Amino acid sequence: MIPKGMFLLDYHCERMINSAKTLAVFFANDQELFLRELIPTPSEISNKLDVAIRNAGKDTRQRLRVLLDFDGAITIQSSHLPSETKDFSDASIVVVLDKEPTPKDNIFLYHKTTEREVYNEARQRLGLGPITAPKNSDKPFDVILYNLDEEIMETTIANIAIEVKNPDSGELEWVTPPVSSGLLCGTMRRKLLEEGKLKERVITVDDLKNAALENRRIKCFNSVRKEYLVTLWI
Structure with missing residues (x-):
C-alpha cells in the first residue's frame, strides 16, 4: 500500500x-x-x-x-514543513551563479545521498547559510552550479530549466540540462520530462545569462516545493 x-x-x-x-x-x-x-x-x-x-x-x-x-x-x-515565507508563484526567489565550476566526475552528483559537501561548499562560497524557507531579504536563496565546460548543472536543492525559442515553431519551450552535465535526476524533473513539459538540452552559462537579460523565464523544481520561478542575479 x-x-x-x-x-x-x-x-x-x-x-x-x-x-x-x-x-x-x-x-x-x-x-x-x-x-x-x-x-x-x-x-x-x-x-x-x-x-x-x-x-x-x-x-x-x-x-x-x-x-x-x-x-x-x-x-x-x-x-x-512550515509554509513558505515567500510566494513561489512569482519570480521573487533570487538565485546566483556559483563563483567557480564544479567537476562533473563526482559520483555523488548523480545520486541522492547524505554526502552534500559539493553543495555546501557552493553555498559557503556565496556566503549563504543552511537552506531555509525564502525570506524577504536581499540575500540569494540558492546557488546554481556549473561544470568545467561552463554547462549549467543544477542548484544546491533543485533542478533548473530556462525558456528557449523553438527554432521550428518560434514558440517558447522549457529546456533542462541533461544528466550528463553533472546533476541529479530529480523526481520532479523526471515527472515533467515524462509529461512532455520539459526537453533536455545542454544549457551553458551564457545561455542562462541571456535568458535572464532577455526576460525569458527561469524556474527551479523539486518534489518538496514543486515548480517555482526564480530571478538570476548577474
Missing part, C-alpha cells in the same frame, strides 16, 4: 534502489550479500513510511527523509 500524500513515492523508491545498486560496489562491506538480500523492496520502504506518517499525524505537513544503510537498515526522519 502506498501512503496517501506521498508525492512521487514510486519515483523516490526506484531512484533509491537504483542508487543503492550502483553505489554498493564502492561502499557495501559485502556487495554480493547486499545486492542479493539487503536491498529493500518498494513495499518495504512504503510500509516504513506509512508508520512514520501515522506517528507524525496524517494531517501534518511534513518533510520525510528516508535513509538506507549498506547493511539494509531503513531509517525515516520526519520534520515539520
Whole structure:
C-alpha cells in the first residue's frame, strides 16, 4: 500500500534502489550479500513510511527523509514543513551563479545521498547559510552550479530549466540540462520530462545569462516545493 500524500513515492523508491545498486560496489562491506538480500523492496520502504506518517499525524505537513544503510537498515526522519515565507508563484526567489565550476566526475552528483559537501561548499562560497524557507531579504536563496565546460548543472536543492525559442515553431519551450552535465535526476524533473513539459538540452552559462537579460523565464523544481520561478542575479 502506498501512503496517501506521498508525492512521487514510486519515483523516490526506484531512484533509491537504483542508487543503492550502483553505489554498493564502492561502499557495501559485502556487495554480493547486499545486492542479493539487503536491498529493500518498494513495499518495504512504503510500509516504513506509512508508520512514520501515522506517528507524525496524517494531517501534518511534513518533510520525510528516508535513509538506507549498506547493511539494509531503513531509517525515516520526519520534520515539520512550515509554509513558505515567500510566494513561489512569482519570480521573487533570487538565485546566483556559483563563483567557480564544479567537476562533473563526482559520483555523488548523480545520486541522492547524505554526502552534500559539493553543495555546501557552493553555498559557503556565496556566503549563504543552511537552506531555509525564502525570506524577504536581499540575500540569494540558492546557488546554481556549473561544470568545467561552463554547462549549467543544477542548484544546491533543485533542478533548473530556462525558456528557449523553438527554432521550428518560434514558440517558447522549457529546456533542462541533461544528466550528463553533472546533476541529479530529480523526481520532479523526471515527472515533467515524462509529461512532455520539459526537453533536455545542454544549457551553458551564457545561455542562462541571456535568458535572464532577455526576460525569458527561469524556474527551479523539486518534489518538496514543486515548480517555482526564480530571478538570476548577474
